[in-house]
Amino acid sequence: MRLPSFRERKGVFILMWKYIIKRLLWMIPVLLGISIVIFTIMYFCPGDPAASILGNSATPAAIAEKRAEMGLDQPYMVRLLSYLNQVFLHFDLGDSYFQNQSVMSGILYRLPYTATIAFICILLQIVIGTPLGITAAVHQNGLADRICMVIALAGVSIPGFWLAMMLVLFFAVKLGWLPPYGVGGLQYFILPCVANAFAGIASQARQTRSSMLEVIRSDYIVTARAKGLSEREILYKHALPNALIPIITVVGNGMGMMLGGTVVIESVFSIPGIGMYTTSAINNRDYPIVMGGVLFLGALFSLIMLLVDVIYAYVDPRIKAQYEGQQKSWRRRKKANG
Amino acid sequence: MKKKLVALMMVGCMVGTLAGGSMSVCAAGSGKTDTVTVGILSDPENMGPWSGMSQGRIAMLFSVYEYMITREDGQVYGVLAKNWEQVDAQTYKVELYDYIHDAAGNPLTASDIVFSFESAIATKNYGKLSVVESVTAIDDYNVEFKFNKALEIGEFENVMLECAIVTQAAYEASKDQMATTPVGTSAYLVESYVPGSELILKDTGNYWQTDESLVHGTSLHNAEEIKFSVITEASQHTVALQTNAVDISNGVPDTDVAKFNEGGEYSEGNAVSIILDNLSFDIEYNMSDNSVFKDDKNLRLAMAYAIDKEGLNIGAFNGNGAAIKDFGNSSYPDYNPEWDNEEYFDYNVDTAKEYLAQSGYDGSALTLMYTNTGAQELLAQMLQAYWGQIGVNVELLGYDQMMAQQEQYNPEAFDVLLKTTGSTDYIVNQWKLCWDARDYQEVTGGTANFVQDDELQKLMEACLNVETYGPETIDAVHDYLVETCYGYGVVQGTINIVHSEKISDVALDSRKQILPGACVYAE
Numbered sequence: 001m002r003l004p005s006f007r008e009r010k011g012v013f014i015l016m017w018k019y020i021i022k023r024l025l026w027m028i029p030v031l032l033g034i035s036i037v038i039f040t041i042m043y044f045c046p047g048d049p050a051a052s053i054l055g056n057s058a059t060p061a062a063i064a065e066k067r068a069e070m071g072l073d074q075p076y077m078v079r080l081l082s083y084l085n086q087v088f089l090h091f092d093l094g095d096s097y098f099q100n101q102s103v104m105s106g107i108l109y110r111l112p113y114t115a116t117i118a119f120i121c122i123l124l125q126i127v128i129g130t131p132l133g134i135t136a137a138v139h140q141n142g143l144a145d146r147i148c149m150v151i152a153l154a155g156v157s158i159p160g161f162w163l164a165m166m167l168v169l170f171f172a173v174k175l176g177w178l179p180p181y182g183v184g185g186l187q188y189f190i191l192p193c194v195a196n197a198f199a200g201i202a203s204q205a206r207q208t209r210s211s212m213l214e215v216i217r218s219d220y221i222v223t224a225r226a227k228g229l230s231e232r233e234i235l236y237k238h239a240l241p242n243a244l245i246p247i248i249t250v251v252g253n254g255m256g257m258m259l260g261g262t263v264v265i266e267s268v269f270s271i272p273g274i275g276m277y278t279t280s281a282i283n284n285r286d287y288p289i290v291m292g293g294v295l296f297l298g299a300l301f302s303l304i305m306l307l308v309d310v311i312y313a314y315v316d317p318r319i320k321a322q323y324e325g326q327q328k329s330w331r332r333r334k335k336a337n338g
Numbered sequence: 339m340k341k342k343l344v345a346l347m348m349v350g351c352m353v354g355t356l357a358g359g360s361m362s363v364c365a366a367g368s369g370k371t372d373t374v375t376v377g378i379l380s381d382p383e384n385m386g387p388w389s390g391m392s393q394g395r396i397a398m399l400f401s402v403y404e405y406m407i408t409r410e411d412g413q414v415y416g417v418l419a420k421n422w423e424q425v426d427a428q429t430y431k432v433e434l435y436d437y438i439h440d441a442a443g444n445p446l447t448a449s450d451i452v453f454s455f456e457s458a459i460a461t462k463n464y465g466k467l468s469v470v471e472s473v474t475a476i477d478d479y480n481v482e483f484k485f486n487k488a489l490e491i492g493e494f495e496n497v498m499l500e501c502a503i504v505t506q507a508a509y510e511a512s513k514d515q516m517a518t519t520p521v522g523t524s525a526y527l528v529e530s531y532v533p534g535s536e537l538i539l540k541d542t543g544n545y546w547q548t549d550e551s552l553v554h555g556t557s558l559h560n561a562e563e564i565k566f567s568v569i570t571e572a573s574q575h576t577v578a579l580q581t582n583a584v585d586i587s588n589g590v591p592d593t594d595v596a597k598f599n600e601g602g603e604y605s606e607g608n609a610v611s612i613i614l615d616n617l618s619f620d621i622e623y624n625m626s627d628n629s630v631f632k633d634d635k636n637l638r639l640a641m642a643y644a645i646d647k648e649g650l651n652i653g654a655f656n657g658n659g660a661a662i663k664d665f666g667n668s669s670y671p672d673y674n675p676e677w678d679n680e681e682y683f684d685y686n687v688d689t690a691k692e693y694l695a696q697s698g699y700d701g702s703a704l705t706l707m708y709t710n711t712g713a714q715e716l717l718a719q720m721l722q723a724y725w726g727q728i729g730v731n732v733e734l735l736g737y738d739q740m741m742a743q744q745e746q747y748n749p750e751a752f753d754v755l756l757k758t759t760g761s762t763d764y765i766v767n768q769w770k771l772c773w774d775a776r777d778y779q780e781v782t783g784g785t786a787n788f789v790q791d792d793e794l795q796k797l798m799e800a801c802l803n804v805e806t807y808g809p810e811t812i813d814a815v816h817d818y819l820v821e822t823c824y825g826y827g828v829v830q831g832t833i834n835i836v837h838s839e840k841i842s843d844v845a846l847d848s849r850k851q852i853l854p855g856a857c858v859y860a861e
Contacts, residue, residue, distance in 0.1 A: 047740030053390030054465050060747060060781035062465035069462050098392055099384040099517065109533065165573060173580055180577045181569055183535050268571045272381070272534020276570060280380060284392060285740050 016313065020306065027302045028088075034298040035087060035291070039080055042287045048072070049097050049285040070097065083291070093292035098284055103292035107274055113183065114273035117265065118258040120193040125200035125254050130247065132201070133208020137216060138235065148205060155202020160261060164195035164268045181270040192269040196261045200254045207250040211243035218242075244315045252308035256301045369842060369858035373563040376854050377575045377587030381534045381568045385520040387502035387509070388458040398566055400556045400847045401539055401855055403502035403522035406432065406451075407495060408556045409762060409848045412671040414495055415554045418446070418503055418523065427488040428471070432498075434479045439546045441527040444505040446546075448475035453506040455483075466500045469493060490802040492763040499762075499848075525559035526855065537566040555845055558856040579836055580604050586837035586844070586852055592712050595834045596656075611835040611844045612658045617760035618667045619650075619717055622772060622825035626749035626788035630704070637730075638823040640693035641754070642683035644728045645721065649685075650829045654716045660830040665772070665819055667830040670765035672812055683826055690728045703731045707745060707752035710736030713831055718756055747781045749788055758831070762848040766801045769815060772825065774798050789824045 050066035051058060058066075067073050074082075086092050093103035136148035171191060172180035179188050215221065216239055224234045263275035270276070274293055281289035380394030387403055389395070406419040416422070422432040438446040455473040458464055471484040483497070508521040518531050525545035529538040541559050567584055569575050575589040579598065590598070597603040598610045623631040623638055631638055647661035663682040666673065704725075708718040715736060722732045735752060737745060745751040761767035770777070772786045775795050784790035797818050801811035819826070835844050835852065845856035 046744050047738070048744050051743050052392075052740055053463055055391045058465045059777040061777070062462075062468060064780075066462050096383075098390050101384075101514070101517065106533075168574070168577055173577055176581070180581060180583065181571070181574045182567065183532065268574070270535065270567075270569045270571065270574065272532065272568070276534055280383075280570070283738070283740070 016310070020310065023306045023309070027299065027306075030302055031295060031299055032084070032088065034295055035084060036080065038291050038294045039083055040076075042290055043076055043079065045285070047285045049287060052284050053097065087295070093295065094288035096281070096289050097286045099286075103288050106277060106289065107292060107296050110272055110274045110277050113271050114259065114262050114266070114275060116189060117192055117196060117262050117271065117273065118255060120189060121197035121200060121258040121261075122251065122255050124193060124197040125204045125258075126251060128197075129201040129204025130208050132205035133210075133247075134212055134235070134240070136205065136209040137212035140213060145209075148209070152202040152205040152209075155198045155200075156206070158198065160195050160199060161264055161268060163198055164191065164265060167191045167195055168268075181268075183271055188269075188271075192265045192271060195268075196258060196265045199261070200257060203254065204247070204250055208243070208247050211246045212239060215239045215243045241315065245312060248308055248311055248315065252305055255304045259297055259301065369860065370560045371562070371840065371859035373565060374561040374586065374841070374854045374857070374859070375565040375567055375584045376852055377569045377578050377584035377589055378566050379568075379570060379572065379575075379589045382537060382566070383533070384517045385528070385531075385537075386514075386516045387454065387504050387520065387522070388461045388463060389517070390463050394568065396849060397851050398537060398539075399502065400524075400851070400853055401526055401564055402520045402524055402528070403504070404524050404557060405501065405503060406498040408554050409495065409499065410555050416552075417554065417557060418451075419498065422494075422498075424494075425482075428485045430483045430485075430494055431476070432481045432483065434481065435547070436479045437546060437548075438523055440505045440508050440521050440523045441525070441542050441544070442505075442508050442511075442521045443544070444507040444521075446503070446505050446523060447478045448481045449478075450505045451475070451481045451503060453509070454503045455501050457509075458501040464500050466493075466496045470497060489804065491804055491807045492761075492767050495763060496767075524557060524855075526564065529563070535568055537568075539564040539566075555853060555856045556847055558845070558853070560857060560859060561854055564854045575836075576604070579608060579838070582607070582838065585840055586835060586854065586857070588833060588835050588852060590834065590836045592834065595836060598836045607839055609837060609839055609841075611837065613833045613835065613844075613846065613850070614660060614667075614669060615760070615831045615833050615850060616667070616669055616762065616848075617758040617831060618662055618665070618768070618827045619714070619829045619831060620665055620757050620759055620772070620825060620827045621645075621721075622755040622757060622787040623823075624749060624753050624755065624787060625784070625790075625824055626782075628749065629753065629788070630699070630702075631753065634697050634699070635823060636693045636697035637699050639683070640690045640697055640699070640728060641725055641730060642823055642826055643686050643690035643693060644724045644730070645683070645828055646685040646724060647828050649724075650717055650720055653720050654713050654829065655832050658832045662827040662830050664765070664816055665825060665827045666759075666761075666765040666768040667827065669830070670761070670763075670768070672764045672766065672809075674809065674813060674816070677816060680820075682820065683823070687728060694728055694730065699730065701729070701731060703733045704753040705735050705751075706732050706754045706756060707735045707737065707742065708756040709739050709742040709758075711739070714756060714758070717829070721756065746786065747778070749782075755787065766807065766812060766815070769798065769819075770802060773815070773819070774802065785824070787825060791822070791824075794818060794822070794824075 048063065048067065050070055050072060051063045054062055054066055086094060095102050096106060099106060132148045132151065136145040139145045168180045168191060171178045178190055182188055221234060221239055224238050262273055263279055266273045266275035267279055274297065278290055278293035281293065378394055378397040380392060382394040382398050383392055384395065385398065385402065404417050406417060408415050408417050418434055418438055420433045420435045422430060424430050434448060434451065440446060452473045452475050455470065459467050459470055469485045469487060469489065471486040474482045476482050502522065504516065504522055509516060512519055519528055521527065523546060525541050526539035527542050529540040531537045541562050545559060547553050547557060569578055569589065572589050572591045575587045576591065576594040578584040579587060579590065595610055598605055598608045625632055651657055651659045651661050660667065663677045663680065706718055706721060708714045718734050718736065722734055725732045746755055759768055759771045773794060775784050778784065778786045782788045797815045800806045801815050833850050837844060840860055841857050842860040843858035845853040847853050
């Protein structure tokens with residue numbers, strides 16, 4: 001087989017970058033849409049931040065004065081345009097109503113906690129979920145398959161909140177091995193990550209099993225067996241790479257789920273991440289934090305999905321070939337046009 | 339108007355001490371500890387002296403900042419203020435101690451008081467400060483407060499208790515307006531703060547008030563180190579106490595509190611202090627023009643007589659609360675104990691049915707709006723059952739606090755409102771939170787629950803006026819509210835503080851928050 005020339009590789013590289021830039025530009029309307037939706041939800045959401053700041057004994061007159069000072073008495077369109085102007089033209093998520101701090105610095109302070117949880121969870125999802133799925137597929141309808149699928153079923157059925165409390169009662173209260181809440185060393189992340197990752201592990205196992213079963217039945221796997229390749233070689237060299245696309249999709253979606261799931265897990269384990277930051281802001285009707293938090297997570301998720309698409313190109317020869325094909329036709333067109 | 343000492347006026351007014359829910363005042367110097375960990379449900383978020391109020395912030399406020407005065411057991415004491423007097427109807431003069439310094443060592447003078455009040459007023463975060471016209475330093479240790487109206491009962495004290503005092507030097511030295519590094523005049527300074535997780539305060543050992551006889555509850559410093567641990571999930575408070583991760587918490591779910599009581603599952607090394615809250619659970623009828631209650635006193639009375647207040651107390655508070663006999667509760671110094679012996683819509687199904695028969699009630703469903711917290715949820719369900727047994731069909735509408743706060747002024751949102759109200763000083767100021775039309779006129783056209791009644795307004799103004807405030811005007815409002823039945827109190831709730839046996843006496847501030855520095859420790 002002829003290896004691609006440097007010129008061809010460069011062409012594919014340029015096309016990839018074009019694609020990435022195009023996707024990044026597409027993120028602008030996506031984020032604009034998210035901003036408008038979340039702003040509209042918060043606008044129509046009952047509850048008044050001014051009343052929250054002033055407390056229960058505040059009179060309606062005092063609340064009205066505070067609302068005017070905060071600009072909350074402005075019409076919907078005025079406030080929306082002002083917010084979009086602030087976010088998209090000045091790259092400013094605004095300041096919290098309660099904390100003497102910009103929303104961006106609040107998010108960046110909390111990001112490491114959320115990112116740590118999400119990263120460990122996704123790692124657990126891949127490291128545990130994928131082998132579980134492979135084992136289940138290889139031993140389809142056998143004992144191993146049934147055990148793996150029972151675990152997977154439990155994972156998708158058990159609510160993360162309930163599992164978190166059970167883990168706390170067993171490992172923190174009964175055995176005293178792990179801290180029940182808070183932040184500190186790595187040990188503080190074990191229970192939250194296990195609780196948050198369980199559903200992801202289950203989805204990963206189910207998706208891997210399903211993809212592997214589809215691939216295992218393919219003709220080229222039969223051919224590989226007929227060639228006398230070992231089962232291990234067939235599995236890891238021929239079957240798994242071809243089953244990777246749906247698996248990677250689940251990992252990408254899982255990352256989004258993990259980021260979203262931290263909202264609950266961080267509250268249960270009192271971890272001061274973006275999830276807890278946003279939830280407590282919802283209770284206080286601290287609109288800038290809620291909108292900023294959602295927008296930030298939206299942007300992060302869009303980037304992750306872009307990364308997933310780029311990874312597709314590297315793991316799937318068909319997609320790589322598609323880029324190479326585009327490069328060739330582009331060169332042909334260029335040649336034809338002189 | 340003749341000058342008169344405000345303190346003397348207060349003595350005249352405050353004859354009783356707060357029952358049950360009173361602050362446990364500890365003798366300075368007794369029962370100290372090296373460190374105490376307090377479980378709190380929310381992060382303080384912003385510890386700046388004049389930022390907006392939040393649940394986490396209120397928990398640490400009195401440990402970091404001091405105010406001009408303090409209120410304990412119904413009595414008012416000076417903290418930074420040595421003396422104060424009323425000059426005329428709208429002017430007060432306050433003298434400061436001349437040896438105050440903040441936790442960073444900056445001396446505090448009258449100009450710092452002016453700075454603090456002016457800064458707090460500028461934020462518009464404090465409605466009670468809206469009556470302040472000007473604050474002027476007369477000299478280094480005397481400040482003049484001018485108000486834009488003649489103050490009503492308790493209003494001066496509320497102004498003095500509303501503004502945290504800091505030195506201008508410390509405030510200007512702070513990079514973030516004290517949001518994470520507050521410096522007040524209390525004994526404590528922030529040692530470390532992990533937003534959303536933990537706040538550690540350390541006794542500087544250099545508290546300005548060296549005369550211990552003048553150190554009151556909010557200024558006590560019986561713990562060398564106070565650690566506030568943010569635990570957002572209520573059930574984790576139970577775990578934290580079980581595992582000794584915290585020493586004291588008021589966030590334990592009601593369902594778990596009994597487990598810490600004597601003989602309970604987690605009672606070893608722990609105890610529960612059940613304290614009567616200053617908040618009352620009240621019923622307010624929607625008295626707007628289109629409401630079924632507007633012209634139907636019989637329906638109002640029928641529903642009032644159908645409620646077994648003692649039943650509510652047992653059902654929601656295990657009998658540790660109190661059935662109440664007024665729109666407020668008996669913990670206020672101006673509560674008239676004779677009301678306890680009077681008839682106050684005492685539970686009587688037959689009477690309720692008689693009133694209902696005379697009413698124009700057509701069997702349609704009425705909406706009971708409430709805040710969906712644990713106790714209110716339970717109370718709402720019980721009220722629905724009580725009203726159901728006389729034939730009044732009630733639907734429940736639970737909102738979160740923010741939404742309920744907004745919807746209470748919407749006449750179409752509800753028929754009956756279950757609400758908690760409370761004041762930190764007098765019963766008349768609790769009444770004011772519903773019945774003083776001056777505060778709600780623009781929004782409701784009358785009182786908070788849309789009552790338009792000139793007679794009630796006249797009586798309210800009389801009992802709030804410093805000149806006419808007294809047993810007669812207080813009784814007049816009480817009697818009028820009973821007679822008209824626009825609304826009534828049903829039960830006084832409790833605050834359950836679970837703590838380790840290391841703490842022998844729990845101290846709370848006037849807002850019923852734990853004062854870790856003022857608790858008495860067994861070790």
